[in-house]
Amino acid sequence: MPGRKPLKPGPVLVFLAFLVLGASFVFPFLYMFLNAFKSTPEYYKSTFKLPEHYNWANFATMVSQFRIQVNMLNSLFISMSAVLLTTAVGMLAAYVFAKRPFRKSHAVYLVIIFSMFMPNQVTLIPLYFLYSKLGLINTPFAVIICSLAAGIPACIMLLTAYFKGIPDEICEAAILDGCGFFGIIRNVIFPLGKPAIAVNATFVFLRTWNDFLTPLVLLTKRETQTVVVALSALVSRYQSDPPYQMAGLTIATIPAIVMYLFLQKYLVEGVNAGSIK
Amino acid sequence: MTDRKRKELTISLLGIAPAVLVLLVFRAYPIGSVIWNSLTNWDGLFKHDFIGLRNYLRIFRTDYFWKTLANCFIMFINVPIQIVIGLVVSMLLYEKTPGWRFFRSLYYLPQIVSAVIVGYLFAIFFSYDGPVNELLRFAGAPKLAIEWLGRRPTAIGVVITALIWINIGWQGVLMLGGLSSINPSVFESAKMDGANFFQRTFYILLPMIGRVIEYSFIYSVAWTFTGLFPFIYSITNGGPGYDTTTLDFLVYQKAFREDSALGEACALAVILLAIVSVLTLFQRRLSDRANSWSE
Numbered sequence: 001m002p003g004r005k006p007l008k009p010g011p012v013l014v015f016l017a018f019l020v021l022g023a024s025f026v027f028p029f030l031y032m033f034l035n036a037f038k039s040t041p042e043y044y045k046s047t048f049k050l051p052e053h054y055n056w057a058n059f060a061t062m063v064s065q066f067r068i069q070v071n072m073l074n075s076l077f078i079s080m081s082a083v084l085l086t087t088a089v090g091m092l093a094a095y096v097f098a099k100r101p102f103r104k105s106h107a108v109y110l111v112i113i114f115s116m117f118m119p120n121q122v123t124l125i126p127l128y129f130l131y132s133k134l135g136l137i138n139t140p141f142a143v144i145i146c147s148l149a150a151g152i153p154a155c156i157m158l159l160t161a162y163f164k165g166i167p168d169e170i171c172e173a174a175i176l177d178g179c180g181f182f183g184i185i186r187n188v189i190f191p192l193g194k195p196a197i198a199v200n201a202t203f204v205f206l207r208t209w210n211d212f213l214t215p216l217v218l219l220t221k222r223e224t225q226t227v228v229v230a231l232s233a234l235v236s237r238y239q240s241d242p243p244y245q246m247a248g249l250t251i252a253t254i255p256a257i258v259m260y261l262f263l264q265k266y267l268v269e270g271v272n273a274g275s276i277k
Numbered sequence: 278m279t280d281r282k283r284k285e286l287t288i289s290l291l292g293i294a295p296a297v298l299v300l301l302v303f304r305a306y307p308i309g310s311v312i313w314n315s316l317t318n319w320d321g322l323f324k325h326d327f328i329g330l331r332n333y334l335r336i337f338r339t340d341y342f343w344k345t346l347a348n349c350f351i352m353f354i355n356v357p358i359q360i361v362i363g364l365v366v367s368m369l370l371y372e373k374t375p376g377w378r379f380f381r382s383l384y385y386l387p388q389i390v391s392a393v394i395v396g397y398l399f400a401i402f403f404s405y406d407g408p409v410n411e412l413l414r415f416a417g418a419p420k421l422a423i424e425w426l427g428r429r430p431t432a433i434g435v436v437i438t439a440l441i442w443i444n445i446g447w448q449g450v451l452m453l454g455g456l457s458s459i460n461p462s463v464f465e466s467a468k469m470d471g472a473n474f475f476q477r478t479f480y481i482l483l484p485m486i487g488r489v490i491e492y493s494f495i496y497s498v499a500w501t502f503t504g505l506f507p508f509i510y511s512i513t514n515g516g517p518g519y520d521t522t523t524l525d526f527l528v529y530q531k532a533f534r535e536d537s538a539l540g541e542a543c544a545l546a547v548i549l550l551a552i553v554s555v556l557t558l559f560q561r562r563l564s565d566r567a568n569s570w571s572e
Contacts, residue, residue, distance in 0.1 A: 125542060
């Protein structure tokens with residue numbers, strides 16, 4: 001038979017290895033989702049079977065009894081605010097570092113980048129006491145500012161690198177057209193820097209949404225907590241009812257997964273661009 | 278300096294002012310405060326006197342500190358394992374097997390889910406009545422169905438498994454970036470010269486992405502010191518006793534769960550800070566080199 005190549009075993013094995021590894025990533029989430037539909041007796045009797053009925057009672061309980069929607073809204077508000085603030089503050093600084101360097105500006109840049117890996121455990125102790133003196137414990141503001149401080153260095157690193165690639169001529173033309181500092185940012189830097197700004201916004205959103213330690217310490221009242229922190233209350237409250245736990249975990253996971261479906265291209269490329277985690 | 282230049286400089290300084298201000302108040306001030314408070318007998322209420330290095334000396338004499346530090350070093354096992362698996366994954370992805378984009382996205386999935394959620398899933402999976410034991414009983418090995426999180430070796434094993442599982446995708450994507458920056462003609466000419474898969478791997482690929490591996494290694498080691506809190510909190514809660522407590526969890530434990538030990542908690546935080554700072558300095562040097570090399 002001319003033109004037909006024999007099937008090599010190599011690629012087939014690789015593909016199978018991919019499938020097995022892939023299954024290990026899908027299975028826990030699928031397990032979580034499917035068991036969220038079961039009753040507790042059914043869960044213990046047939047853990048690995050598909051649910052007999054797909055009833056949404058457990059999810060409804062999360063809303064009516066645990067009021068998880070309050071925590072979801074808290075998470076959403078805190079994450080969105082962190083994204084907006086980090087983008088605004090980071091963009092201003094990154095524009096200066098990339099396009100308006102002054103004497104010693106590189107030194108300032110390096111110090112900012114160095115602060116990227118300062119562990120939150122260290123800064124949280126004094127901040128907790130500072131916030132409680134100011135009466136800011138149990139307010140979203142406390143968490144938003146912490147998230148902003150933690151997010152600025154990576155944001156500046158990513159945006160500065162990207163803004164440097166914007167041609168100087170465009171900025172100069174904008175100046176000739178009478179643009180001031182903010183005019184250039186609005187008409188040149190923001191529109192041309194959008195891809196990097198989107199990558200950074202995605203990272204900040206996910207990191208703030210998923211962050212655990214900072215909101216755990218700063219938000220002690222259930223109705224002020226983010227959903228990830230509320231999960232620890234949920235898991236201990238429903239200790240003997242795993243299906244309820246699964247329903248709560250599923251609800252808390254869904255926003256991140258939806259976001260990933262839409263923005264995964266940015267995320268995966270962002271890892272290579274700034275090596276951010 | 279002319280007036281115009283001075284005005285331009287002022288505008289530049291105002292541009293970076295918000296970022297610098299936030300970092301000064303919410304990063305620099307707390308770090309200074311932690312270092313100062315580590316030298317006091319602060320209990321959060323009444324006592325706040327300078328006591329020199331006594332907190333540190335007391336910590337170094339306790340058993341739990343050394344056990345915690347030992348736990349951190351045991352947890353390091355996750356780093357080489359996730360790097361090797363990540364490297365293999367990236368090499369397979371690099372071959373552009375059908376569906377590689379899909380698999381790349383799939384493997385990255387755990388990274389975008391909160392570490393606490395992953396931790397709780399592992400806790401549920403390895404609980405006594407959980408699916409892992411269920412499988413073992415079903416497979417006819419009920420003796421292996423043990424209380425996984427109740428004993429130090431298995432509990433640490435479960436945590437390490439979670440760490441590897443969550444990071445494989447990140448490693449794979451990072452290494453794939455390194456691989457993609459190698460000129461493919463290098464591989465082509467090596468193939469033409471008759472180099473087999475293993476020769477290509479060990480003589481071309483590994484040396485060429487060595488910097489990426491170094492970078493990832495240091496990053497992961499630093500992460501093992503600072504990023505384990507949500508896993509420990511959700512999987513084992515540090516227990517039994519201090520058996521699975523890591524340094525970052527211990528800082529939280531001392532500062533926010535045990536009252537009146539704030540001076541000591543600050544001293545522990547400073548020790549953690551010192552370790553991470555050294556690693557960060559290393560990492561910056563390495564990533565600078567990696568950047569200049571990849572350009």
